[in-house]
Amino acid sequence: MKNLLLATALIAVSGAAFAQDVVRLGTEGAYPPFNFINDAGEVAGFEREVGDELCKRASLTCEWVTNEWDSIIPNLQSGNYDVIIAGMSITDERDEVIDFSQNYFPPASSAYVAMAADADLKGVVAAQVSTIQAGYVAESGATVLEFATPDESVAAVRNGEAVAVFADKDFLVPIVAESNGELMFVGEEVQLGGGVGLGLRESDTELKDKFNAAIQSMKDDGSLNALIEKHFGAEAAKF
Amino acid sequence: MFASCADPKSIEGLTWAMCYLTSGKHLDFYWSFLTVLLLLALTAPAALAMGFAGATAARSRLLPVSLLGKGYAAIVRGVPDIVFFLFFVIALDQGLEYLKSLAVCENPVWPWQGLEFRVCPEAKIPLGKSSAFWHQAYGFALAVFTFALVFGAFAANVLYGAMNAVPRAQLETAEAYGMSHGQVFRRILVPQMWVYALPGLSNLWMILIKATPLLFLLGVKDIVYWARELGGSKTQAYEYPHPDWRLWYFLGLLVFYLLFTKVSEIVLARISARLNHGQATAGGEALRKAAA
Numbered sequence: 001m002k003n004l005l006l007a008t009a010l011i012a013v014s015g016a017a018f019a020q021d022v023v024r025l026g027t028e029g030a031y032p033p034f035n036f037i038n039d040a041g042e043v044a045g046f047e048r049e050v051g052d053e054l055c056k057r058a059s060l061t062c063e064w065v066t067n068e069w070d071s072i073i074p075n076l077q078s079g080n081y082d083v084i085i086a087g088m089s090i091t092d093e094r095d096e097v098i099d100f101s102q103n104y105f106p107p108a109s110s111a112y113v114a115m116a117a118d119a120d121l122k123g124v125v126a127a128q129v130s131t132i133q134a135g136y137v138a139e140s141g142a143t144v145l146e147f148a149t150p151d152e153s154v155a156a157v158r159n160g161e162a163v164a165v166f167a168d169k170d171f172l173v174p175i176v177a178e179s180n181g182e183l184m185f186v187g188e189e190v191q192l193g194g195g196v197g198l199g200l201r202e203s204d205t206e207l208k209d210k211f212n213a214a215i216q217s218m219k220d221d222g223s224l225n226a227l228i229e230k231h232f233g234a235e236a237a238k239f
Numbered sequence: 240m241f242a243s244c245a246d247p248k249s250i251e252g253l254t255w256a257m258c259y260l261t262s263g264k265h266l267d268f269y270w271s272f273l274t275v276l277l278l279l280a281l282t283a284p285a286a287l288a289m290g291f292a293g294a295t296a297a298r299s300r301l302l303p304v305s306l307l308g309k310g311y312a313a314i315v316r317g318v319p320d321i322v323f324f325l326f327f328v329i330a331l332d333q334g335l336e337y338l339k340s341l342a343v344c345e346n347p348v349w350p351w352q353g354l355e356f357r358v359c360p361e362a363k364i365p366l367g368k369s370s371a372f373w374h375q376a377y378g379f380a381l382a383v384f385t386f387a388l389v390f391g392a393f394a395a396n397v398l399y400g401a402m403n404a405v406p407r408a409q410l411e412t413a414e415a416y417g418m419s420h421g422q423v424f425r426r427i428l429v430p431q432m433w434v435y436a437l438p439g440l441s442n443l444w445m446i447l448i449k450a451t452p453l454l455f456l457l458g459v460k461d462i463v464y465w466a467r468e469l470g471g472s473k474t475q476a477y478e479y480p481h482p483d484w485r486l487w488y489f490l491g492l493l494v495f496y497l498l499f500t501k502v503s504e505i506v507l508a509r510i511s512a513r514l515n516h517g518q519a520t521a522g523g524e525a526l527r528k529a530a531a
Contacts, residue, residue: 021360021367021368022367022368023367024367029468030468030471032474032476032477033476036476036477037264037468038264038477038478039247039262039263039264039477039478039479040262040263040264041262041263041264041266041267042263045476061368063371065371065374067458068458077354077355077356078329078332078333078355078356079336079355079356079357079358079363082367097354149467149471151471151472152471154472155471155472155483155485158483174474174475174476175472175474178474178475178480201355201357202355203352203355203357
């Protein structure tokens with residue numbers, strides 16, 4: 001009886017009738033052109049279109065959720081959403097705590113951007129916290145300065161806090177192009193990670209299989225390449 | 240919002256500014272001010288109630304109740320706020336879902352499996368298929384509860400001190416008139432303690448106002464989140480590209496918080512004057528002389 005009352009109360013709190021299951025897609029919403037909050041206040045970008053198409057092909061009802069990048073893996077594990085779709089590169093370290101689908105974005109270059117061509121890349125370099133780029137900078141012998149959002153790591157170069165920022169090249173290209181020559185690419189490009197994949201809980205193998213099949217079908221019919229070209233330009237790496 | 244805003248990249252000047260400031264994202268920003276005000280409107284009375292319960296319990300003549308009240312104030316005041324806002328909320332959320340899983344899952348299992356927390360889909364709060372509104376409302380409710388718990392402990396200490404500050408002679412006189420303990424508490428102690436509690440409570444109110452950006456840690460999109468999101472530099476991927484404008488947005492927040500605390504000070508000064516009226520305190524004496 002007590003359990004019954006408790007259950008009734010909690011169902012009332014959760015406030016919804018039983019219906020079809022919904023897959024919640026967690027993204028950062030601050031990483032254009034991968035994902036960002038558009039001016040209407042909705043999630044938009046490459047991953048928005050890919051995610052919606054994948055859900056359609058896998059016959060899933062999906063809903064978008066935004067979450068801070070830094071806590072995006074812990075919140076997946078505690079079940080606040082079911083999939084991470086946030087430009088997350090497939091790495092061995094992450095693979096130990098979560099599972100990845102096959103990649104839906106090919107392994108891409110990371111690059112340095114600075115205000116001057118002779119910037120000292122062993123000096124203070126900005127990167128977003130908990131990214132493969134931050135890890136790479138730390139190992140390169142430079143002093144890494146970490147920021148919660150990618151935008152802040154670029155702003156740190158503009159205001160002189162850091163001599164350079166190290167991030168995904170695809171994220172930096174539009175920023176450099178629109179900076180009126182203020183920002184430029186410096187140093188060598190670096191290949192990091194195994195491409196961008198969906199992050200899932202290790203126990204969610206069924207969901208992973210569904211998404212893997214959907215990604216494969218988008219790769220096979222070329223629609224994934226078309227979306228990459230639409231959001232990242234003709235020069236972007238494709239499958 | 241307006242028809243002329245359909246193609247933002249072709250307009251400029253005032254029209255651009257008007258369209259920019261009425262974009263969907265900005266409307267969310269404006270609503271988030273109401274979120275903060277609503278949080279304060281709910282948290283302040285809840286924290287006061289928790290504080291009152293804690294202080295009353297701490298004064299109890301029953302040892303366990305008294306220890307409970309004192310322990311609540313001591314433990315919560317001693318633990319860093321950040322622990323409450325990061326760890327406690329997750330633990331509370333998972334604890335609720337665990338309890339619900341015992342009631343609604345067919346085969347409830349221990350949900351903490353390695354790094355993952357797993358309960359059956361029926362036990363999620365809110366359910367995965369609930370609308371975004373319920374997810375936000377649930378996060379907001381957790382926030383109100385956590386704020387009330389933390390600030391209630393400080394309020395308990397303030398009220399406990401205020402109750403002890405009411406002159407003993409007042410209570411003895413009431414007892415001499417034959418009032419019961421409950422009557423003395425309700426008719427003499429509580430009405431007189433507020434004047435002693437107000438300075439401490441007004442401090443708490445000011446701190447609570449400034450603590451609202453912690454909402455962001457709880458996943459509620461508050462004014463600080465939107466200011467950072469809107470102010471960040473925007474490329475052509477956005478409809479309204481602009482350079483780094485965070486300074487202006489944060490200046491706006493500065494003005495909002497200063498105005499809000501200023502208004503609070505004025506209101507609190509009025510309440511203080513009213514509470515001092517007719518009291519045998521230095522403040523009450525000053526009021527009496529000013530009127531004479």
